[in-house]
Amino acid sequence: MAYSDDDIALAAEYALGTLDADERAQVETMMAADKDFTAMVRSWEHKLGALNQMVGSVEPRPEVWEGIRAAIGHSEARAPLVLPETPAPAVAPPVEGQAAEDSNVIRLVANARRWRTIASVASAIAAALVAIIGVGLSMPDLLPDRMRPRARTQIVEAKAPPVPAPSGQYVAVLQKEGGSPAFILTVDNATRNFTVRRVGASAEPGKSFELWLISDRLPKPRSLGVIGGSEFTSRPVLSSYDAEMVKGATFAVTVEQAGGSADGAPTSAPVFSGRLIETVPPAR
Structure with missing residues (x-):
């Protein structure tokens, strides 16, 4: 209604x-x-x-109640005031339309x-x-x-982290000609970090295997460091070389004195060698 x-x-x-x-x-x-x-x-x-x-309740102060009681007692004790009678004022007759105007x-x-x-x-x-x-x-x-x-619970859907695109991978099997693999060299194309895995080679006492990069664009072989005694040896040293040169180079292993060549040049002929081949293509 x-x-x-x-x-x-x-x-x-x-x-x-x-x-x-x-x-x-x-x-x-x-x-x-x-x-x-x-x-x-x-x-x-x-x-x-x-x-x-x-709004909370508020208790009046004691003096407020005292004032009220005093005012009531004073008004009750006071004698009534008698006013002299006066004649009632003359009431003018209502003007026409006045009642309607007063009502409005x-x-x-x-x-x-x-x-x-x-x-x-x-x-x-x-x-x-x-x-x-x-x-x-x-x-x-x-x-x-x-x-x-009310407490609200917001459900946030967890998103899986993006999967990085695979980079190109290259592998070289380092071995004697016609022999079994001695080392496997893996190179990441994006970072050019390499890992050497020892497969079937063992150094003589007091000797070390040293890995070399050989390219016709370089005046002499460049040492990539001594291959450690553990199963895997990883290094980032290839990042300082051009990618195309790395792909086309020959990787060789020589037997050097313990700790590697002292003058940065191989002291013996390579005993194992190989070239890189692409095994995992880069993401397109």
């Missing part, structure tokens, strides 16, 4: 407790006859109830008062909502349980 602005204002004022006795009786009569109007009044009471929750003025005053009440109620509700939201964000424990914001 649609209600007028006056009915809405009456419901709000009834919830606030600002009506006089006659108006309260009017509202209670309407509530007894109209369930929807009763629901509107209860709705206003619920909305304005938040204001009561935000009374209606306008009542409407203005109710609109002010509605504006005050709306402002109070807005202020209460702002206060509740602020308290809910900063200090939710101060709010009643039913007014506290």
